[in-house]
Amino acid sequence: MQLFKKTKKLELKMDEFLDTVSEAGIIFQEGIKHYLNNKTDRFENQIKKIRQFENRADNLRRVIEQQLYTETLIPESRGDVLALLETTDNVINQAKETLLEFSVEKPQVPQVFHEEVLHLTDHVVHAVDEMTKAIRAFFKDPKAVRNYTHKVYHYESEADRASEHLKRAIFSSEKLTLAEKIHLRYFALHIDTIADRAEDVADRLGIYTIKRSI
């Protein structure tokens, strides 16, 4: 019975970890909106929140990893689960880093690009959301993983397209200096990288799911 209690606790921690990652995506989106709308206090508040979420995710990841090792749980798939946790953690780290860069570097984003930045952010957050659904499916219903990973790939390529579109618009603008263009380009790249990180997780999930089914 002790064994069931332990695994139940671990399941809850894993759910909490994924909730944290998923919520961090929403906080990131809100943060970008507040930044573009010049609501500095609210934007800084989102940064505070995403830092807390990133810390919480780190702590949960460590606790889960330690428990998996000290109690020798799931010996066959332990390595896969640990790698999955690490790569998922990269997603939330990237979201936090990107918001922090907005706070530190304060890029000037002309009104004309707002819609495209929000569009890009929207695709990125969708990719993260589908990624967390895919991870949940990996633990409970491996056959359903593909239903979610293909959506991750879809949103990731949409994010790539939106990012490219944004960069083209930035560099074809006649009102911006080259320095401003390069500065803005990096922010398009940073936001898009979050979707790339989600894609990394989906790639791993694809292999781990096949391994689980053998």
Next chain:
Amino acid sequence: MLLLLYLSGGLFLGWSLGANDASNIFGTAVSTRMVKFRTAAIIASLFLILGAVISGAGTSQTLGELGSITMIAGAFMVALSAAFTVLWMTRLGLPVSTSQAIVGSIIGWNLFAGNSIDFYALSRIVFTWIFSPILAAIFAWLIYLIVTKLFSVARIHLFRLDSYTRISLIAVGAFGAYSLGANNIANVVGVFIPVVPFTDIEFVGITFNSAQQLFLLGGIAIAVGIFTYSKRVMLTVGKGLVKLNPQTALVVVLSQALVLFLFSSRGLEGWLAAHGLPTIPLVPLSSSQVVIGAVIGIGLAHGGKGIQYRILARIASGWVSTPVIAAIITFFALFVLQNVFNLKVY
């Protein structure tokens, strides 16, 4: 003391059985670290002894039908020759089973003593050897399909599945050990039943007859084999020849336990007879061959890919070569014992 010396042939067979065959039950569980070796060894020993003492009589009777050895020196040499055959053939890397060796040895004794061989009993035994891996494959195929269907419907969390698997591996392992004890104890001490001078013992209101006392001794020898040597074999089998994951190991062990149980249970035999159904012969089997049958069953459930038919041919060759080699060794060993040591062997 002399009695113990005579029994040593059988006890050595028991040790070898514990060292090798416990891995068929707990090999994957231990090598994948799902179950600790200590836990596996305690459960395997306990249930093997219980299976031997409670249900070991059925298969022993079948061996008795093939040849009831009349002198203890003969029984000693039959058991020792079987043990030597197993050891020698294992060293040469040939497929071998204790069950097939002991049957060959008994035939060797029959030939030496000039007794006629009961071909009906022999054909039943050989048919069972051929049939048992096939039955294990059918069981494994069915159980595998049911288990995978259940898993996909129940949507059990990976972490919880881990707990369920650990507990099931222990429960099914206990059943497997009980069945192995019931089925294989005849190989270890069966030939001594007609010749040991034991009298009935009463312990906490239960009477243990001489055969059960022998089974207990054999069971202890098997347990010693498990504790002293099986860990090495478990780690080799679990990671070497047939690599299974814990869930497929569960299916294999359950199929093996069911097959061994079917061919050892007097209760089931009585029930079938009472209902006018054909009975299942109670025959000592090779648990390794049953396991290979079960693994093939899982391979078939996967569409039959990756099955090495060469292994099947090797098993089939063992059905003939092991008894023949054991019979020849026993014949010559009995000749030496009778003519050099002047001991009566029949």
